[in-house]
Amino acid sequence: MKKTMNEKYTIKILVLDDEPFMLKLLTHMLTKLGFPQVTTCDSGRAALECVDSPHCAPDLILCDLNMPEMDGIEFVRKLVEHQYAGSLILVSGEDERVLQTTEKLVQAHQITVLGHLNKPVSPARLGALLEKYTCLSPQKPKVKKVVYSADEVRTAIANGELVNHYQPKVAVASGRVVGVETLVRWNHPLDGMVFPDQFIGVAEEHGLIDALTHTVLIAALAQAKIWRQAGLALRLAVNVSMDNLKSLDFPDLVAGLAAEAGVPPQDVVLEVTESRLMGDLRVPLEILTRLRLKRFHLSIDDFGIGHSSLAQLRDIPFDELKIDRSFVHRAWTDDTLRAIYDASLSLAKQLGMEAVAEGVEDRDDWDFLQRTGCYLAQGYFIAKPMPAADLPGWMEDWRIRLQEQGLAGAGQHSLSAGLINRTVMGKLES
Numbered sequence: 001m002k003k004t005m006n007e008k009y010t011i012k013i014l015v016l017d018d019e020p021f022m023l024k025l026l027t028h029m030l031t032k033l034g035f036p037q038v039t040t041c042d043s044g045r046a047a048l049e050c051v052d053s054p055h056c057a058p059d060l061i062l063c064d065l066n067m068p069e070m071d072g073i074e075f076v077r078k079l080v081e082h083q084y085a086g087s088l089i090l091v092s093g094e095d096e097r098v099l100q101t102t103e104k105l106v107q108a109h110q111i112t113v114l115g116h117l118n119k120p121v122s123p124a125r126l127g128a129l130l131e132k133y134t135c136l137s138p139q140k141p142k143v144k145k146v147v148y149s150a151d152e153v154r155t156a157i158a159n160g161e162l163v164n165h166y167q168p169k170v171a172v173a174s175g176r177v178v179g180v181e182t183l184v185r186w187n188h189p190l191d192g193m194v195f196p197d198q199f200i201g202v203a204e205e206h207g208l209i210d211a212l213t214h215t216v217l218i219a220a221l222a223q224a225k226i227w228r229q230a231g232l233a234l235r236l237a238v239n240v241s242m243d244n245l246k247s248l249d250f251p252d253l254v255a256g257l258a259a260e261a262g263v264p265p266q267d268v269v270l271e272v273t274e275s276r277l278m279g280d281l282r283v284p285l286e287i288l289t290r291l292r293l294k295r296f297h298l299s300i301d302d303f304g305i306g307h308s309s310l311a312q313l314r315d316i317p318f319d320e321l322k323i324d325r326s327f328v329h330r331a332w333t334d335d336t337l338r339a340i341y342d343a344s345l346s347l348a349k350q351l352g353m354e355a356v357a358e359g360v361e362d363r364d365d366w367d368f369l370q371r372t373g374c375y376l377a378q379g380y381f382i383a384k385p386m387p388a389a390d391l392p393g394w395m396e397d398w399r400i401r402l403q404e405q406g407l408a409g410a411g412q413h414s415l416s417a418g419l420i421n422r423t424v425m426g427k428l429e430s
C-alpha cells in the first residue's frame, strides 16, 4: 500500500550522525524526497532522548555506524532497551560485509532494517529505501509469536490436531518430482494454522517429541501408500529431531511402521537437524547407523547452520546433504553465499552424497542451480508446503510451467517431468 504525499508528511524521521555536514545533507535529501519532518542529532545520547520524547518519537531512524562516544551498534542495543518500535536505515563508509553483518545484528534485535546506505549517500538509493518503507504498512499490528505450553501440545497430539503438509523436492536437471518433505502443522481450534517453530521446541523440551514424530510418521507413511497405489513413486522425507534418537528402539519402530504401510526403506528419507548440542553421541550414532543398514536414507538438514556441521558429516553415515536456504537464495549474486554454497556442494559430491538446495525462491535461484549442477531443489519457487490433496493439481501445474517457462535444462524432456498422467490423477482425485 503506497502512502500519499500527505502521509509522507506525517512520517517522523531522525537522522543521527556526528558530522554536521552529513546531517545537513541528509535533511536536504529527505526534504526533496517529500519527507519534511526531520530531526537531527549528533550523538546517540541525544537521539535516545528524542526516542523517549512523545513529541519527537521517530518512525524511522537513519543511523551512522562510526561515531565517537556511542557507536551505531551500541546505539541499536540501547534502542531495544528504550523499546523503539520504528524502522532503521544504517549509513556508513564501512565496506559492504560490515554493513551486511550489522544489518543482521540489528534484525536479531527484532528491529526492522530497511537496508543500508554507503557513504557518499546516493539520493536515488535513499529514495528507493524510503519507497520500501512507505510501501510497508507501519500501522500493521505485529503478529505476536505465541509459544504453547507442554499441556497444549500434548493435547494437540492426542486429539489428532496435527496435520502434515508436503513440499516437493525436484530434480534440477529435468524438473522431475523426486519426492516430498513432510512438514507438520497444527490445526489449532482457536488460533488456526500454527507452524512448527511454535511447538517443536516445546515438544522436544517436554518429552513429547517421540509421540509427535510417531504421529507424523504414521500419517506420512499412510499418505505415501496412497501415492504408491496410484502409481506415484515419491520419496518420502520426514524430519527427525535429535531427541528422537535417544531411545534404542527407534530404528525398529520406524522399520515396523514402514513395513506396515508397505513403503520400502529406500523410499524413506529421515532428515536430521541438530538444533542443540547433544551430550553423548553414542546412542544417536548407533541408531542412525542401524537405520542406514536397514536402507533408510539419512539427510543432514540445514547444513552449515547451528550444529549441523562438519563433525556430523564425519561421524554419521548421511547420504543426503541439504544446503541451508540461507546459503542458496541469492547465492548467484552474493560472493560470500556463493563460496559457502559451492563448498557445501563440493563436499556432498566428494562424500558421495546427494545435494539438495533449500530455499529456491525465484527464477534466478533456479537458473543458478542449473548452472552449478545441484541434484535436487526445494523452495517456494517450485512449491510451498501443501496438503496432500493439492499435490496432484500442483504436479500438473508444474509440468506446464516446466514446458512453458523452459525450466528444465537443455536437452531434457520436461514431458516426463511430472511423472504423472491422467490415470494417476484420476485415481488420486477419486
Ligand code: G
Pocket (backbone or CB within 6 Å): 182, 183, 184, 195, 196, 197, 200, 213, 216, 239, 240, 241, 273, 301, 385
Ligand atoms: O515450514 P516450516 O515452518 O514447516 O518448518 C519449520 C521447521 O520445523 C523446519 O526446520 C522443520 O525441519 C521443522 N519441522 C517440520 N515438521 C517437523 C516434524 O515433523 N518434526 C520435527 N522434528 N521437525 C519438524
Ligand code: G
Pocket (backbone or CB within 6 Å): 167, 183, 239, 271, 273, 301, 302, 325, 358, 359, 360, 361, 378, 379, 380, 381, 385
Ligand atoms: O529446516 P527445514 O529445512 O526442515 O525446514 C523447511 C522450512 O523452510 C519450512 O519452514 C518451510 O516452510 C520453509 N521453506 C521451504 N521453502 C522455502 C523457501 O523457498 N524460502 C523460505 N524462506 N522458506 C522456505
Ligand code: MN
Pocket (backbone or CB within 6 Å): 181, 239, 271, 301
Ligand atoms: Mn527438513
